[in-house]
Amino acid sequence: MPYPQLAVTVDVAIFRLIGRALHVALIHRDTPPFSGALSLPGGFVRGQEDTTLEDAARRVLTDKTGVSTPYLEQVASFGDATRDPRGWSVSIAYMALVRPETEVAEITPRGGDLIWHSVDEEALPAPLAFDHDRILGAAIRRLRDKVEYSSLPAHLLPEHFTLPELQAIYENLIGRSLDKSAFRKRMAEADFVEPVEGVKRAASHRPPQVYRLKDEARPVLFNRSL
Amino acid sequence: MPYPQLAVTVDVAIFRLIGRALHVALIHRDTPPFSGALSLPGGFVRGQEDTTLEDAARRVLTDKTGVSTPYLEQVASFGDATRDPRGWSVSIAYMALVRPETEVAEITPRGGDLIWHSVDEEALPAPLAFDHDRILGAAIRRLRDKVEYSSLPAHLLPEHFTLPELQAIYENLIGRSLDKSAFRKRMAEADFVEPVEGVKRAASHRPPQVYRLKDEARPVLFNRSL
Known part of the structure; x- marks a missing residue:
């Protein structure tokens, strides 16, 4: 049976404290679309390679940032005809929490500088690539919502x-x-x-x-x- | 640029009170895979037809059950290599709340009987098709979690x-x-x-x-x- 297929990505908001300030990892994109812009680390889900969506998120995390973390949580999914100029696409958004002492590659293994940006609303370098402002906003809300009633x-x-x-x-x-x-x-x-x-x-x-x-x-x- | 694509579906847990008991809509599947089993109403996201994931969920809801509802919320996404025997697939799960007086087709417009099943754990007719037991479980938890602190x-x-x-x-x-x-x-x-x-x-x-x-x-x- 032929059935419709779409591009599916995982995008990860990686949070970390630097001093007392919450920071998120952003990557300078060096390929189109949005070449030159900052984005959350992300990548396509590969049916041949990934067993589950969470596997895909962990692979992207390690490939793009050298980070592995025990804590990964799905935030929400974003999908429409216009968020990626290449066509209809779905992003499954995750958030990861890493410890302050975690070593993170400054030049990511797959190329592109990785920077840590303060999550203070005023400091965020909008617009990010794709709809990553919206995705990052959802991840920050999820984290802040859970602070009062979780570990x-x-x-x-x-x-x-x-x-x-x-x-x-x-x-x-x-x-x-x-x-x-x-x-x-x-x-x-x-x-x-x-x-x-x-x-x-x-x-x-x-x-x-x-x-x-x-x-x-x-x-x-x-x-x-x- | 060629990039990997996957089957993406939306599946909707439609909740409604019958008397004082919370019920969910299930459909008798009349096509493979899982022909003869019960499932949540769902369908493929169609890039040519749907503008957003939520549009797709509303289309599936109306096509399969004749229901339209103002209240629709994304619950979570489920994706892996084995949940659908046809291959890697992603389900974006939604929950919908409908009023007791809403008219719902008993024979769905697209075929297959629609039944309302009590959500009492003991009464649920497991196993549902695909991983719909897991999806329905997540939707019930989301609803129950929100009862105490939302409208x-x-x-x-x-x-x-x-x-x-x-x-x-x-x-x-x-x-x-x-x-x-x-x-x-x-x-x-x-x-x-x-x-x-x-x-x-x-x-x-x-x-x-x-x-x-x-x-x-x-x-x-x-x-x-x-």
Whole structure:
């Protein structure tokens, strides 16, 4: 049976903290369409090569940025006749969260400079290629929407962290201070971090306990927001 | 430039209340693959015909069920090498909410019986065709997740409703009683219903005011859950 086919891409918004500021990875396109513009890292889904959409997103991530990350989430799909001048196309958008210490190629393995751009609305270099402004906007909203009621912010921390560092990242992304004892109670209920046995920060008289995520690939949703 | 193409479908979970029970529309497939099995209404995205993915979902909805609805929401996308025996395919899943009084063809315009199945987990006739069990599961979760903090339940009511009817649909979907004055306060804050001028239910000594949705196509999200 002959049936219609379309171009399908995966495009990935890769988020990372630089200092206290949330940044996203953008690539200078060196081939048409939109040659010279910035875009999210992305590529076609290849039926011969990829087993699932998520496989395709992981392949694109590694091929284009050298990054692999345990945390990848599908955001939404965007498809219409005009977003790509080559014709009807569908983009399956993902977001990835990487730790601050992750090594990322500055020149991507497949060519094209990779830059980290602050996600502050004023700083974003619009317009991006294709409809990537819209896709990036959806990914930023998804991340911000989840900050208050999930373990997502912890995926932006280094592998080992203290509870004050965990609280600071939530406060940073939410934009307000949180009560220390209420925060610790909620973290204990949500049960997504575990102490790293025998590891403490030696800087003070009573060195703080160091923690890590119980499961790096699976975020935990809270019963109610912070 | 030659680039890879894939089959892309839209599949729609259409929800409707029958009595107090949430139901979903399923179609008896009369063509392969999965001939004889039940599936969600769906079809290929046609680049020549559809302008956007949402257009395609609306076309499929009308062609296959005779239903048109103001409320349609993208749920997620599912794509891999094995979900369709014909080869690699991507399904963009939507959910639609229709009012109880909506007329729905019993024999679909394109052939195949349409049946309404209760969404109670025990009653679902698994396995559905393709990966539609998984898609339907995702749509049910999305709907249930949003019940507590959005106007979504109101989209399952008749065009005109009273506040006690509105409260009853929330209680029904959430599965617990709600305090009347707290509920009314939250509805007033969320500001998504408006009185229908001059229309009251005449059944009682003090006939209750009748309301309708301010905007049928756009649900409102609450600041906090009910």
